[in-house]
Amino acid sequence: MKIQLILILLLIIGALLLSGCLDSNEPINPDTNTPALQEVPVPEMTIDEFNSELDNVSQSISEVENSLKS
Amino acid sequence: MVITNNMKRALLIFLLAVFILPSIFSLSNDWTCDSGSSPHNPDAQIISGGETNIFSIQPQEHPITYPGGRLLVQLNSEDCHESILVFKSSAGQEIARQSELPYSPWPNCDIPTGYQMNDQKHLTNMIFNTATDVYGPHLIEIYNPSNTLLASAQIDIRNPETAFPTIRKGSLCNIGDYGYPMNLEVPYPLISTPNTESTVKVTIGFGAGERQENAEEIFDSLILQITKGQIAKEDLAKSGQVSCSNYFCEQEYKLPEMQNATEIIYVFHDEGDKGKSAIISQAVTILKLEKLESIDSKLVILSNVAKDYIARYKFLNQVEEVAKWEAISDRLEALSSESTRVISYLKNPNFTIQNVVDLINFVKETPTEIDDIKEMAGGEKL
Numbered sequence: 189m190k191i192q193l194i195l196i197l198l199l200i201i202g203a204l205l206l207s208g209c210l211d212s213n214e215p216i217n218p219d220t221n222t223p224a225l226q227e228v229p230v231p232e233m234t235i236d237e238f239n240s241e242l243d244n245v246s247q248s249i250s251e252v253e254n255s256l257k258s
Numbered sequence: 259m260v261i262t263n264n265m266k267r268a269l270l271i272f273l274l275a276v277f278i279l280p281s282i283f284s285l286s287n288d289w290t291c292d293s294g295s296s297p298h299n300p301d302a303q304i305i306s307g308g309e310t311n312i313f314s315i316q317p318q319e320h321p322i323t324y325p326g327g328r329l330l331v332q333l334n335s336e337d338c339h340e341s342i343l344v345f346k347s348s349a350g351q352e353i354a355r356q357s358e359l360p361y362s363p364w365p366n367c368d369i370p371t372g373y374q375m376n377d378q379k380h381l382t383n384m385i386f387n388t389a390t391d392v393y394g395p396h397l398i399e400i401y402n403p404s405n406t407l408l409a410s411a412q413i414d415i416r417n418p419e420t421a422f423p424t425i426r427k428g429s430l431c432n433i434g435d436y437g438y439p440m441n442l443e444v445p446y447p448l449i450s451t452p453n454t455e456s457t458v459k460v461t462i463g464f465g466a467g468e469r470q471e472n473a474e475e476i477f478d479s480l481i482l483q484i485t486k487g488q489i490a491k492e493d494l495a496k497s498g499q500v501s502c503s504n505y506f507c508e509q510e511y512k513l514p515e516m517q518n519a520t521e522i523i524y525v526f527h528d529e530g531d532k533g534k535s536a537i538i539s540q541a542v543t544i545l546k547l548e549k550l551e552s553i554d555s556k557l558v559i560l561s562n563v564a565k566d567y568i569a570r571y572k573f574l575n576q577v578e579e580v581a582k583w584e585a586i587s588d589r590l591e592a593l594s595s596e597s598t599r600v601i602s603y604l605k606n607p608n609f610t611i612q613n614v615v616d617l618i619n620f621v622k623e624t625p626t627e628i629d630d631i632k633e634m635a636g637g638e639k640l
Contacts, residue, residue, distance in 0.1 A: 228573055231566030238563055239632050241556060246628045248553050253621040255519035255545060256447055 289527050291431040291440070291537045324418040324611050325391040331398070333382040333409075335360070338367035339402050341382045345389065346397040353396070354389040358382050393417045418611035423447075427540040431527075438476065439463040442525050442538045446614065447545035449604055450516050457497050458482070458523060458542075461508040473500050473507040481526040481534055482511045484542070487518065494523075516544050550601050557594035564590055586634055593627060596620055 233241065323329070333341050342357040359365040360380040369375075390396065393415040400409040428441040443459040450456060460480065464470045482494040494511040501508055521542050526534035564587035571579035600620050603613040 226573075229566060229570045231563050231570060232559075233563050235635050238560065238635060241560055242628050242632050242635075245553055245556050245560070246625045248549060248556075249621050249624050249628075252545065252549055252553070253618075256543060256618060256621065 289431055289433050289529075289535070289537075291429045291527070291535075323388070323413060323415050324421075324615060325388065325393055325415055327388050327415075327615075329384075329386045329388060329398075329413075331382075331384040331386055331400075333384070333400060335380045335382070335408075337402075338362070338364065338369065338380045341384065341408075342401040342403070343384055343386055344399045344401065345386065346399065347390075347392075348395040348397065350397065354387070356384060356386050358384040388415060390415060416611055418615055421611050422608060423611045423614045425540065427538050429525075429538045431537060433476070436469060440525070440537060442523065442540050444523060444540055444542050447543040448513070448516075449547055449609075450544050451547045451605075452515060454605075454607070455497070456513040457510040458494070458513060459508050459510050460525060461506050463506050464502075470502050470507055473502060477507075477509045479528050480537075481528050483524045483526065484513060484516075485521045485524075486514075486516070491524075517546075519544055545604075547601065547604060550597065550604070554594060554597040554601060557590055557597060561587055561590040561594055582634060586631055589627060589631055593624060 231238075331343055335341070338360055340357050340359050342355060344355045345353045347353060360367070360382045362380055367380075388396075396413050396415055398411045398413055399407055401407055423446045424443045425446050426441050426443050428439060431438045431440055439462070441461045443461065445456070445458075448456050448458075460477070460482070462473065462476060464473065477496075477500055483491045484494060486492055492514055494513060497510040497512045499509075521544065523540050523542055524536050525538040526536055528534050564583050567583040568580055568587060571577075571583060596616075597620060600613070600617045603609050604617065
């Protein structure tokens with residue numbers, strides 16, 4: 189019995205290895221170049237938010253400039 | 259009751275002590291002040307006929323003068339004509355000249371016949387490059403097209419590396435038999451922070467020095483006030499003691515923390531029951547350092563966001579985007595390091611004119627730099 193169970197397990201592992209599911213060197217989706225288990229870094233702001241924050245800085249600087257002229 | 263001789267003597271001594279001696283030895287309460295005649299006031303002097311009245315000579319963007327700076331000269335004339343400004347060294351050697359037409363509906367002075375001017379005067383605004391890299395006293399002269407000298411003024415070009423940026427407003431006060439030049443000295447800009455005490459200074463000239471014993475008494479009769487908004491005024495408390503050098507004595511006054519960009523400081527003479535009379539008034543430019551610090555921290559955040567984009571596009575292997583965001587990051591880091599540098603200088607109570615010039619350049623150039631960065635970043639979304 190034990191030998192049969194070991195043989196069945198070996199068969200299952202062999203089948204899985206052949207299908208590539210246990211090979212960590214291969215990507216999950218071979219159509220993309222993205223490595224598995226890593227995500228694309230997402231910046232804290234969208235570019236629109238980035239531009240809007242730049243506008244705020246510009247506005248604050250204008251206020252400083254006006255106060256220096258007053 | 260019998261009044262003895264001793265009692266009479268005592269009464270006489272009492273009257274002398276209380277009423278007569280103080281009036282002999284104290285300063286006269288008769289003050290007359292003229293803000294136009296102080297020898298320490300750099301205002302322009304009108305030297306002919308009153309035809310042209312220079313009512314302002316000051317740098318265009320800020321009221322401090324430094325080599326290579328610019329002046330805004332405002333002339334107010336009853337007659338319409340071109341004005342010529344000549345800038346000279348203190349030895350009288352011409353350095354630069356510039357002419358301007360009046361800023362009016364008739365800049366060429368072709369006023370329609372019969373037009374009623376109704377006391378309208380002809381204003382000429384002249385933005386003038388001081389065109390010197392030599393500091394020290396210089397002369398400004400204003401001429402009409404017939405080469406008639408209308409007005410002259412002295413202007414001091416200060417060494418920006420060492421001079422503290424101060425605006426000085428003066429008045430010459432006659433107290434009794436003596437004249438006392440009085441000046442109010444205010445830093446430009448006045449840096450306001452919650453933790454730092456800002457001060458302004460009043461200096462009084464005492465001639466040869468023997469009259470300095472009156473200094474305490476004169477300062478005690480001054481009241482300094484600063485406006486807080488449209489209506490309110492607040493008294494300024496003295497900071498430290500009166501200190502005297504050879505010819506001048508000075509007293510510092512503490513300023514409260516202020517919210518507005520501009521306020522006015524008044525120096526009054528306390529006239530007791532009669533109230534108080536203004537001797538000097540001067541606008542104060544207030545710069546809240548918190549505002550600059552907030553800009554600085556925003557620039558740091560934006561610089562970090564640019565680094566996030568570099569990481570993102572490196573990950574996606576988009577070489578052009580990486581190069582673009584690296585350039586954006588570099589420019590934001592340069593702005594951030596400049597703002598940090600300017601703030602650190604202004605936190606030092608002995609900041610110089612050059613530090614203020616750096617601040618002015620930073621606030622002038624940064625909006626253009628930000629426009630460029632926005633154009634580089636584009637408008638796409640993640």
